[in-house]
Amino acid sequence: GFCEVGLRLGYYPSANGREDALVMAKEL
Numbered sequence: 001g002f003c004e005v006g007l008r009l010g011y012y013p014s015a016n017g018r019e020d021a022l023v024m025a026k027e028l
Helices: none
Strands: 002-014 017-026
Antiparallel strands (some): 002 017
C-alpha cells in the first residue's frame, strides 16, 4: 500500500483558500 511520508501545508489553492497536500510513497 501507500505510506505517508510528509505533509505540505497550504500546497493547493482551493475555493476556501489553501489546501494541504499529503505526500505519499508507494512501497514497491
